[in-house]
Amino acid sequence: MSQQQNSHASSPAPAPSAPLRQLIRSDQLMALRQTVLLSMPVNMLLGLISTVVAWRSDKLAIALVWLTCSGLVNIARVLACRIPVQRLAAALPFLRERHSHRTDADSVTELNLRLHALLALLSGIVWAGVPLLCEGYTAPETLFYLTCVCGITAGAVTHGFAFARIPICFITPPLLSIIFCLATIDTSTTRVALAAAVLLYLAALIRGAKVSEGLVSHASALKNEATAANQALEVAHQDLHRFAQKMQYQAEHDLLTGLLGRAGFMEAAPRMVARQEYALCMMFLDLDGFKVINDAYGHEAGDQVLIEVARRLRASLPEGATLARLGGDEFVILYALAPQAEPPEQLARRLIAAIRQPFARLAHRHIGLSLGITVTCSHDINEMLVCSDAAMYQAKRRGRNQFCVFNDALNAHLQMKRDVERDLADALAQRQLEVWFQPIIQHDGHTLDGFEALLRWRHPRHGPIAPPDLIEIAALAGLSEELLRFIVGEVGTMIGFLQARGRPDLRVSMNISPREMERILVDELVAEMLRSQQLPAQMLEIEITEETALDLQAASQSLVALAMLGVSIAIDDFGVGYSSLGFLRQMRVSRVKIDRSFVTGLTEQTENQALVAAVLQLSGSFGFQVVAEGVESAEDLHTLQALQCHAMQGYYFAQPMPAAQARQMVNAPARA
Structure with missing residues (x-):
């Protein structure tokens, strides 16, 4: 050794x-x-x-x-x-x-x-x-x-x-x-x-x-x-430093446009705010029609549009303003309202005009811009984002190329949404929400054809909450499935009551929002309810809006599965969207509900009468019934009867009512 x-x-x-x-x-x-x-x-x-x-x-x-x-x-x-x-x-x-x-x-x-x-x-x-x-x-x-x-x-x-x-x-x-x-x-x-x-x-x-x-x-x-x-370590240190700088840049910036990203904006904005002694203006920007560009021209063209949009926005900004891309087609601008600063409304119009200019790669197509504006002395960036976002959605509801300044009404609505989001879980647990039912009447004007289920909740502070707001807030709070289960359960209870009273001819319809259709396995949830309560699928009708119908990829799988169960499919608010006739045939739609904007005051609107007549004519070829929503006068009823409309609903017949009152209506003898 x-x-x-x-x-x-x-x-x-x-x-x-x-x-x-x-x-x-x-x-x-x-x-x-x-x-x-x-x-x-x-x-x-x-x-x-x-x-x-x-x-x-x-x-x-x-x-x-x-x-x-x-x-x-x-x-x-x-x-x-x-x-x-x-x-x-x-x-x-x-x-x-x-x-x-x-x-x-x-x-x-x-x-x-x-x-x-x-x-x-x-x-x-x-x-x-x-x-x-x-x-x-x-x-x-x-x-x-x-x-x-x-x-x-x-x-x-x-x-x-x-x-x-x-x-x-x-x-x-x-x-x-x-x-x-x-x-x-x-x-x-x-x-x-x-x-x-x-x-x-x-x-x-x-x-x-x-x-x-x-x-x-x-x-x-x-x-x-x-x-x-030592030199190798120094080189490695320099390489690591450059790599760290690169990673930090990539973490803080949007690599497509070169603008700050969400993380970079959330880090840079507080530093900018801390230096200001003036009020601040935040603009939340969202492109109108950008999804169509991606679908029609491809994502490469969409990326080029975003790059050009970023360039135009950067060129239009006042000095010292911060511009960031939060993701997708959403941008945000933050700048101080110094005495010489450009007024927000004027800047908003200039930005909209810049984006409305034609894009080289988009023949005969234009991009719109919706802006939400909030002006505040607060230094809370998250609060400013929430407020400007709420204003932007209000601008979108007005149409393309609009801007909206956050005001007291929007603030009240925003506070309502926050309170509802905070209280919704407890309300569901304590069954404070209700499902009301509005009757649907047959052509004769008095025979009951079924009910439409409508969600209701009276908030302790804000009073009745609109169903669309409830659906949106439930999604934000992660309670969409729980809320839908509650509605489906109440609808199942009503169907069970109708079956027990020997009225299998009546149907109960319920609305499914696009958000629910996209995120929840609606077909499995409905099938579970029908199976557990042993109810016939033919007595249930699912209403989807035309907005949902447009997104075939998201809707078709669940709707086909529901149709296979025997559940009826209805298109709600027909006429305000762009439902294709091919979709009506593909989904085997059983009913189309004409939006109330075409029905209320129908007697005096010849153009609306022509539309209703056209839909009724199509119904014979495609095999679906037509329900007219928003009937509020005897004149409208008579006009619809003259046009041979299959069924109607509206305040003229009855307002939405609690389940107990709806059961009484079923038990009451039919009017001659």
Whole structure:
């Protein structure tokens, strides 16, 4: 085991990579240039002293020649350390050819190292000529010269620790000359032993130089690896910082239009609000007809429209305004109403005009813009969004290209919705809601044909709540399914009563909103009620608005399943939407209810009479009945009877009534 460990410990380190080797060589060159400059004064001083000693020994001529050679070499070595490495390498054509296969940086370093080694060798050869000054180390001055040569060689190794080749080139010629002179000129035992000692000294210096270089190389490698690691960490940190900035930008901005997104707006708006001392205006913008663009031209065209809309809005905004895209085709604008600021109504008209301009990719189509405006001194961004959103929906109800300013009436309606949303769950749990029933009368004007179920709730603070508001609020509160289950249960109870009274000819209809049709499995819920109460499906009728009928994809699956059960399907508010005749046939619609706007005052409206007559004519071909809603006078009744309308409902016959009163109406004898 110990042998394996020792073998592993003594195994050579892996060779450094080429880039790391180049960095080590560069460090060695820089250290070498500094240490050579440090050693030159000593070299020159020893040379001068040696010359003086030789002069005293009557060898001045030889000493001057030797000193001149030494001085020239030393000057060359100093210049080699002073001249920039790039210029020095360029001036060495005789060395450059041997390194032509290296990279530029690698070649420059190696050329400089090679030059320094050559100059060190020349300097060593000069010092190898010291025997000429002392008659081959036999003169009385031999001890001085031996001391000088051994001292300068030891100093060369000490100063040349970074690159072993330099001190080795310098020390080898003079020490070999000593060994040669001691071993050949006078072969006494002492001189031979001294020659052996010098040889051992040479070997020790060479080994020391190589060990020093190895330590320097290792330290350089560690330093450069640490530097490289630190640089890599710095690069990684910079990359991470750029990535974080990119992620933050993407989180805060809409990538399609380049505007702030919802998250970015919710972060930027409070900062803007905190700096303002004036009232603030928020505009909630929604495009009119954008869904049709997506459906007709594709999402790519829709994206181009959004990009162009964003550009037009940005170009129309006052200075300092914040514009964001909240999602889909919804945008929001926030700006301060400083004394010189543009009035909100004027800006709204200008924005609508900008969006109404034709779009290049939409032939013969125009996009509209609905705006909701709220002006407030409040700093609550969420409250401002809610208010401006409510105003925007009010503008949409007025038609395309309209704007609406949030006012007291909208505020009261908004407060009502909040209170109802807060109280609805408890009201359902305590069965405070009711389902009332309005009779549907046959053509003769007095025979009962069935009932329409209508949701009713009298809120403790706001009084009666309109059914559409209840449906919308239930969806916001996540209570749509619970509310629908309540209505279906009450309708089932009425159907059970009618069945028990032997009136299977009567139907009870109930409305399903587009929101419920989209989010709830209506067919499964109805099937469960019919199965649990053992009721005939033919006594139930589901009314859907034309708005629901337009979205075939969302409605058809549930409606087909209901029709398969035997439930009747009716189209409510017919005439105000765009129901296709193909849909009426596809869904096997059993009844169409003409909207009250075409029925009330029918006797005096010849155009409405023509529409009712046309629908009645179609009913024969498509096999559906027609119910006229909103009958409020005997004149309207007589006109409808003259047109052979199948059934009618309205205040002329009866208003919606509680379930108990509706049961009494069923029990009452029919009028002749």
